[in-house]
Amino acid sequence: MSTLQTLDRGLRALELISHSPGGVSIAELSRRLDVHRAICYRIVATLEQHLLVARTDDGRVRLAVGVAVLASRFEPQFTVDAKPLLHALANETHATAFISAAEGQDCVAVLVAEPDDTVLTVGYRVGSRHPLTKGAAGIAILATRPERPDDPEAVRQARRDGYSLTRGELERGAVGVAAGIRVPTAVGASMPVERCVGVVAIEGLDTELAARAVCRTARRLEDLLSA
DSSP, X not given: OOOOHHHHHHHHHHHHHHTOTTOBOHHHHHHHHTSOHHHHHHHHHHHHHTTSEEEOTTSOEEEOHHHHHHHHHHSHHHHHHHHHHHHXXXXXXXXXXXXXXXXXXXXXXXXXXXXXXXXXXXXXXXXXXXXXXXXXXXXXXXXXXXXXXXXXXXXXXXXXXSSEEEESSSSTTXXXXXXXXXXXXXXXXXXXXXXXXXXXXXXXXXXXXXXXXXXXXXXXXXXXXXX
């Protein structure tokens, strides 16, 4: 049976990129694919359009959040079970609830739920992104990583508390609480998908209640991902 060369190259590129958590240069990728750089650029551009890869500030190519989306569709039961848990979290805390994932140096919202009984909520849409170093979600993800000497105090505090709490970092008046979702690396995977779950509100968030609810939801999501 014959294969489609362009598709084959794109899939091979994804495989090569997946084994380079720090990213791979276009020059190196074209060499390993044994194709001209111009062809490699087109392959990468196509994968970028589908959010399967992204480029870092120095031009290196790494996996993007679209891979996590495809993975969740491969295991649809997680998404099916996660949605009611996220909705319950939103209703319990009266705040917008979210699940976010790391993409390079950014944190990207991949699932969002709003409470049923709150008129005004924070507009947080799927695909929203911000630096990992800002906001409760990004800090919660950084706190799940191995300790480093240069870790910011906010990350150290999140490790001690088991959750992160930020005020006004991404939007004036917004309060966010998030906890990392820790799961073992799947067999055959080069690195785990880094996720967190949290809530965000403009005013009136009961942060103690929110922290307990977010941490409890994170543990339940870990059970789903480890099942």
